[in-house]
Amino acid sequence: MKNSISISKEDYLKAALEAECEGQTVIAATLAHWLGVSPPAVSMALRRLKRDGYVEVKPDGIVKLTPKGRQVARRTALRHHLIERMLSEMFGMPWYEVHDEAERLEHAVSPAFEARLLEKLGEQGTCPHGNSVLPESPARRARRGLLTLAESEERADYTVASLYERDPKLLRFLHEIGIAPGGAVRVLRKNYDQTLTIETDSGRVTIGAPAAEKVWIMPQAVPQVVAKKRG
Numbered sequence: 243m244k245n246s247i248s249i250s251k252e253d254y255l256k257a258a259l260e261a262e263c264e265g266q267t268v269i270a271a272t273l274a275h276w277l278g279v280s281p282p283a284v285s286m287a288l289r290r291l292k293r294d295g296y297v298e299v300k301p302d303g304i305v306k307l308t309p310k311g312r313q314v315a316r317r318t319a320l321r322h323h324l325i326e327r328m329l330s331e332m333f334g335m336p337w338y339e340v341h342d343e344a345e346r347l348e349h350a351v352s353p354a355f356e357a358r359l360l361e362k363l364g365e366q367g368t369c370p371h372g373n374s375v376l377p378e379s380p381a382r383r384a385r386r387g388l389l390t391l392a393e394s395e396e397r398a399d400y401t402v403a404s405l406y407e408r409d410p411k412l413l414r415f416l417h418e419i420g421i422a423p424g425g426a427v428r429v430l431r432k433n434y435d436q437t438l439t440i441e442t443d444s445g446r447v448t449i450g451a452p453a454a455e456k457v458w459i460m461p462q463a464v465p466q467v468v469a470k471k472r473g
């Protein structure tokens with residue numbers, strides 16, 4: 243049976259944890275933007291979360307998860323991750339549609355079903371957008387050799403590693419222009435207006451900076467040409 247914590251509390255706690263993992267300073271405005279709710283609604287929610295021992299709010303407004311809050315947030319994020327993978331890997335749902343569906347289903351999964359999903363799929367795999375259970379900070383992505391499409395070089399080939407998954411319109415747009423996790427993209431030109439002319443399996447397209455900043459890529463290895471020894 244579902245525990246007593248409300249769906250709203252799970253959403254706030256997961257948002258705080260994910261924003262923190264991305265390297266953001268978590269304040270009320272961060273949560274308002276993240277969840278698409280009004281500042282007064284966030285203030286009221288934070289008061290309840292603080293009262294119930296899930297968060298601490300510092301004098302400077304920074305929101306910190308307590309161990310209790312972090313546990314709930316981590317569990318909710320894991321359920322979301324497992325459901326996305328279930329929808330994609332087991333039911334064949336398109337990668338650009340699974341996030342919103344998982345947002346709804348993550349609150350309805352029983353502990354028994356969650357355990358079955360974990361046994362079936364494991365915790366270490368990536369979701370259909372190329373992300374692990376929790377988001378990575380820019381510094382951690384950089385250490386893995388990733389950069390955003392906006393940071394790419396002209397006349398270079400890349401492999402798409404992962405995508406920002408919380409904007410359904412962005413995901414559908416990226417799908418329509420041929421950008422998908424694991425797919426190839428060639429950057430042809432970086433234009434004066436900060437748009438990029440790129441080539442994907444869908445052909446030659448132009449993408450703006452706001453969208454390009456939400457696509458993480460890995461440079462494709464340049465084949466090594468070994469010169470033959472002369473006899």
